[in-house]
Amino acid sequence: MTSVVRLNRWAQVDPAAHPYDPAAAVDVIRRLAPPVPPAAPAFPSLRPGDPVAWDAYRRACQQSLEWNTAMADALVREYGPWAFGWGMAPHVTWDRWAPVVTSPEETLVLVAQELTRWRRWLEGTADRFGRLLPSLRAAAGPGDTVAAWEAAITELLTATVAWVEDDDGWQGWCDRVLTWLLTAAGLPEERSATLVDRALGARFYGWVRLSAADVADIAEHLARDVVGPRYGAFAGPGQGGDDWPDTWPEGWPSWRATNRARPHS
Template identity: 60%
Template structure:
């Protein structure tokens, strides 16, 4: 098995560094794919209030094992051919295939689904690249203009990526992965070390790790500003410039979210 990448660095998934032809994806998958295991027989549905018997449970576990092994081999082959970015073909965010999915119904259908998933993965990365091509020059210009401008630009960029990550995920249970990746990639693309970028994003998103719902608008604003202040080097709650202070913000927001910017309430988390 190939040593699978974490994909924390933007260069690993930058489409400009890794050629790809969507029209050839189906042929590439057919050429590289290991033999597709036969479809296991469907396990009988358990009777009401009774679990699967031992034989049915064992058959289900074996089907999962075969599917996971095949997916791992397919991932190795795609990465060897396309590069590290292909590792995420089975994760999404708009994934047409889940990593532990059982083999679909037949070899041809399985391979067609894999090809569709790798094309979808690539299209998403190209959309990300277009967004970064717009955001990165703005961040560079703001850095030259001064810390207030840099703070505002980073906050805007982070807010946009958090919103985009949730929209791309298409499932409230899956927003965290795409959003975390996008924030980390932007930081590494802007020149921050990978370890520092990962630590900043992990800390910023830590309060929401176990929330299986999209971030609210207030949550997005909170994460974006906290992360921007860490990047620019301002203390949380410090005025960002003329006319901006902690007391300018309301004390509470929807969903019972108290603003840490307000000075007359204890912070919800630090």
């Protein structure tokens, strides 16, 4: 079984570095695929009180997971690490933990479709990076650089959240895409992951979607962290330098406000 591929570096998924012909995908997958497990009954057809049927379903799930793992391993060997994400992209219709319920040929066609869908999303991300990275490199000074990073991060967050269907899945995708941006700009992988994790933090729970205020906070925090301390830290309580409102839309208190009463002031 293959080990999990951590797709934290843009170089791992950059379409420019990994050729792919969608027209040939089905034929390639037919050549690579291990034998497809037999089709299992769909979950809704199982009767709650039928232990035999439930055991058969669980075995089918395990067989499917093992087959998906072997398929991912073969795709990574053929195409490169980017292909590991073929079954986990947003808008994906494939569930690698569910049993196979189609014929072998239909299954292989579906794998090719999901691989191509994932590839198309990576190509769209590459196009966006191709537009954003030059503006980051062309910034004249620290202030312009921070502004350029804020704009880039805001665009990526907005586009990523809009694309993810699962309200409980946007966090991981925002983390991944922002880390890709930082590594594409030349930051080391470990530092990129640390900065993104710090910016996103643990402020968002469950099925809560990002608001415009959230996006602005993340973009500013991450942009300043990327540029570094030479630009200066945020103004602390009572230090002046801004006149942010006490609250943001949706009643959120702003962490940037310096004109709010605090217990220690």
